Amino acid sequence: MKAVAEFKIHYVQMLDPSGQPVADLPAFAHSRDELVRMYRMMVLARTFDTKAVNLQRTGKLGTYPSCLGHEATHVGAGAALRPEDSIAPVYREIGTQYWRGVRMVETLTYWGGDERGNDFSGPRHDFPWSVPIASQTLHAAGAAMAYKIRREPRCALAYVGDGGTSEGAFYEAINLAGARKLPVVFLVVNNRWAISVPIEQQTACTTLAQKAIAAGIPGVQVDGNDIIAVRDTLEQALARGRRGDGPTVVEALTYRLSDHTTADDATRYRPEAEVKAAWQIEPLIRTRAFMAATCGWTDADELALKAECAQQVEAAVQEFLAMPKQTSDSMFDYVFANQPVRLTVQKALARRYSGQGH
Amino acid sequence: MAQITMIEAITMAHAWEMEHDPSVVLLGEDIGINGGVFRATVGLQQRFGSDRVQDTPLAEGMIAGMCVGMAAQGLKPVAEIQFMGFIYPAIDQIVNHMSRMRNRTRGRMSCPVVIRTPHGGGIRSPEHHSESVEALFAHIPGIRVVCPSTPARAYGLLLAAIRDPDPVLFLEPVRIYRYAKQEVANDGKALPLDVCFLLREGTDVTIVTWGAMTVDTLKAATQLAAEGISAEVIDLATISPIDSEAILDSVARTGRLVIVHEAARNCGVGAEIAAIVAEQGLYDLQAPIQRVTGYDTVMPYFKLEHDYLPSVARIVDAVHATFVD
Ligand SMILES: Cc1ncc(C[n+]2csc(CCOP(=O)(O)OP(=O)(O)O)c2C)c(N)n1
Ligand SMILES: [Mg+2]
Numbered sequence: 001m002k003a004v005a006e007f008k009i010h011y012v013q014m015l016d017p018s019g020q021p022v023a024d025l026p027a028f029a030h031s032r033d034e035l036v037r038m039y040r041m042m043v044l045a046r047t048f049d050t051k052a053v054n055l056q057r058t059g060k061l062g063t064y065p066s067c068l069g070h071e072a073t074h075v076g077a078g079a080a081l082r083p084e085d086s087i088a089p090v091y092r093e094i095g096t097q098y099w100r101g102v103r104m105v106e107t108l109t110y111w112g113g114d115e116r117g118n119d120f121s122g123p124r125h126d127f128p129w130s131v132p133i134a135s136q137t138l139h140a141a142g143a144a145m146a147y148k149i150r151r152e153p154r155c156a157l158a159y160v161g162d163g164g165t166s167e168g169a170f171y172e173a174i175n176l177a178g179a180r181k182l183p184v185v186f187l188v189v190n191n192r193w194a195i196s197v198p199i200e201q202q203t204a205c206t207t208l209a210q211k212a213i214a215a216g217i218p219g220v221q222v223d224g225n226d227i228i229a230v231r232d233t234l235e236q237a238l239a240r241g242r243r244g245d246g247p248t249v250v251e252a253l254t255y256r257l258s259d260h261t262t263a264d265d266a267t268r269y270r271p272e273a274e275v276k277a278a279w280q281i282e283p284l285i286r287t288r289a290f291m292a293a294t295c296g297w298t299d300a301d302e303l304a305l306k307a308e309c310a311q312q313v314e315a316a317v318q319e320f321l322a323m324p325k326q327t328s329d330s331m332f333d334y335v336f337a338n339q340p341v342r343l344t345v346q347k348a349l350a351r352r353y354s355g356q357g358h
Numbered sequence: 359m360a361q362i363t364m365i366e367a368i369t370m371a372h373a374w375e376m377e378h379d380p381s382v383v384l385l386g387e388d389i390g391i392n393g394g395v396f397r398a399t400v401g402l403q404q405r406f407g408s409d410r411v412q413d414t415p416l417a418e419g420m421i422a423g424m425c426v427g428m429a430a431q432g433l434k435p436v437a438e439i440q441f442m443g444f445i446y447p448a449i450d451q452i453v454n455h456m457s458r459m460r461n462r463t464r465g466r467m468s469c470p471v472v473i474r475t476p477h478g479g480g481i482r483s484p485e486h487h488s489e490s491v492e493a494l495f496a497h498i499p500g501i502r503v504v505c506p507s508t509p510a511r512a513y514g515l516l517l518a519a520i521r522d523p524d525p526v527l528f529l530e531p532v533r534i535y536r537y538a539k540q541e542v543a544n545d546g547k548a549l550p551l552d553v554c555f556l557l558r559e560g561t562d563v564t565i566v567t568w569g570a571m572t573v574d575t576l577k578a579a580t581q582l583a584a585e586g587i588s589a590e591v592i593d594l595a596t597i598s599p600i601d602s603e604a605i606l607d608s609v610a611r612t613g614r615l616v617i618v619h620e621a622a623r624n625c626g627v628g629a630e631i632a633a634i635v636a637e638q639g640l641y642d643l644q645a646p647i648q649r650v651t652g653y654d655t656v657m658p659y660f661k662l663e664h665d666y667l668p669s670v671a672r673i674v675d676a677v678h679a680t681f682v683d
Contacts, residue, residue, distance in 0.1 A: 062482045062483065062484060062660050063482070063483060063484055091484075110659075111484075112661065113482065113659040113660030113661040113662075113663075114659055114661045115658070115659050131443075131484060131485055131486045131487075132443065132444055132446075132486055133416055133444075134416075163415070163416035164416065166415035166416045166417045166420075167416060167417045167419075167447070168417060168419050168420075168447060169447075194387075194416050195387070195388045195392065195395070196388045196390070196391060196392035196413070197387065197388060197413050197415070197416070201413055201415070202415050202416065203415065263395070264395075268391065268392055268393075269391045269392050325661060325662075326661065326662060328662060328665040330658070330662065331653065331655045331656070331658045331662055331665065331666060332653070332655055335654070335655050335656065342624075342654060343653075343654060343655070346623075346653045346654060346655075347653075349653075350653060350665055350666075353665070353669055353671060353672050354665045355665070356669050356671045356672075
């Protein structure tokens with residue numbers, strides 16, 4: 001029998017877990033400024049994350065999904081994107097969002113149970129988080145269609161989890177993107193777990209990147225804890241999209257070092273040893289080691305950076321805690337542009353009873 | 359007999375039925391080793407194995423479609439949709455197949471499926487985790503919609519739902535999953551579907567409600583009693599089809615009707631109840647019907663969720679409004 005088609009999935013890694021280069025590095029990896037910028041954002045995301053988990057524990061935030069372990073993937077994406085590109089994130093991507101100008105107080109506002117957190121700083125064309133899993137992959141495809149129709153050299157980036165690649169919406173999005181050659185990148189953040197369901201139970205696929213093959217588009221797997229590899233791979237995929245050469249699926253292999261959210265207890269279903277092993281290959285260690293080796297990053301630099309991040313996070317928390325609450329009016333004011341009379345009547349009723357419930 | 363919560367009663371009903379009916383198979387996201395995000399299926403995979411308690415890949419359309427196929431071939435699937443806000447990808451299968459396979463095949467095939475899902479807000483959840491969209495499903499012919507209001511009713515109604523030969527959407531009010539404990543006999547006795555439950559007898563006004571709103575409604579009734587108004591409180595329990603007789607009988611005695619639900623007002627189930635009474639019990643009414651409902655807005659994020667949920671004060675005021683000439 002003759003083979004009518006054959007496929008391969010490539011794996012990209014540039015720094016090994018100890019920070020040793022294992023491939024030719026792109027230009028930005030030789031720039032101290034660029035490295036510091038990326039590392040700084042990873043440390044900021046982690047500092048914020050720790051604080052947010054604590055704020056949930058003390059009742060200041062609702063359920064919060066930690067991004068612990070995902071910093072290289074998210075910040076790498078942030079660094080690869082241009083401001084005019086757009087993102088369709090899920091719920092953990094602060095590493096990208098802060099890079100793009102979203103403020104920490106806005107994240108706190110959102111997880112504090114307040115819609116104003118979605119009216120964030122940063123690109124006005126970026127989508128808010130999309131909690132219904134995989135739904136946002138179609139939004140990114142739609143955004144890409146808009147850029148294509150208007151002939152704009154822009155690219156959309158959708159994030160989706162390993163679990164999310166089981167949803168119909170994901171398959172529909174990659175299929176359409178392939179069929180119409182849309183400027184969109186699907187970043188599959190494979191952190192091994194979808195709440196309590198491990199990847200082996202999610203799919204029989206060896207890689208998630210190979211799902212691209214069925215959609216007729218390129219798929220590549222990258223070490224998601226290697227910020228250099230993530231940024232370089234995404235820069236190329238995004239450039240491809242902007243050039244009009246079509247979509248790409250990029251699978252970033254990382255690990256959810258935290259519980260799924262603060263409402264979850266991963267010790268119920270996840271072996272301790274696996275988490276321990278994942279800490280050995282987490283993204284900050286290797287970036288720091290690489291910087292120490294190549295651009296003189298010192299312990300003093302490290303301490304100063306951590307102090308600066310802690311201070312920024314603390315300022316954001318103070319701003320968040322001092323924010324006045326929205327009134328009950330806010331539930332009515334954004335349902336429609338032109339408010340129906342019925343809603344105006346209900347708005348008055350809600351005002352009358354506001355603060356009396358429960 | 360132990361005092362148990364609603365969530366424990368739900369687990370107990372699952373276990374009883376799985377023990378006694380080998381065709382019962384559970385499927386859903388995170389229902390296996392994790393026991394479900396609310397722990398409704400805790401311990402069941404360990405006890406009945408991973409063929410009968412399946413963690414599915416993350417896809418609700420798949421879950422509902424699988425249920426159709428499994429049910430049509432002799433199993434009794436009980437599916438968990440993790441939150442009601444994530445049920446929408448399943449609606450195609452529910453509307454187009456699950457609810458009408460019996461009708462389409464003139465009874466040759468059927469779908470004895472239960473879809474369980476948490477219902478309502480009030481527990482500081484993120485967006486999409488506090489939905490109460492029972493009216494969307496009540497509109498679909500061929501599927502029952504059921505919502506318990508106590509541990510005992512959760513136990514008895516879930517057993518009834520699993521044993522029913524047709525699909526049932528079983529809504530579990532999250533606010534009262536762990537609200538009050540109750541003695542529940544693990545005797546495998548189902549409660550009847552399609553009937554209301556009388557929660558409190560009264561003579562002056564009928565208040566119909568369901569799910570978590572029964573708690574606030576009963577509080578309102580106590581408050582009203584203190585001022586001399588005797589409210590009869592009815593738990594609808596089966597939201598679709600509605601037990602019209604029970605409501606009409608009560609209204610015939612009290613002459614007043616207030617309907618309380620958490621869901622949005624527009625085309626809510628309260629409108630159907632009001633229409634039934636307007637059609638068949640208008641001359642029993644001494645005052646216009648009142649509805650106390652959620653607003654016609656998106657369920658707000660949790661900082662304002664208690665401004666959205668009908669309060670005891672709103673219920674009391676609505677009852678007062680039925681006494682104004
Ligand atoms: C459509 C839908 N179904 C179920 C859920 C509940 N849920 C929230 S996160 C999650 C797991 C997601 O796993 P994955 O896609 O791998 O992303 P991760 O959380 O690991 O980043 C589930 C089942 C949801 N948010 N949306
Ligand atoms: Mg995952």
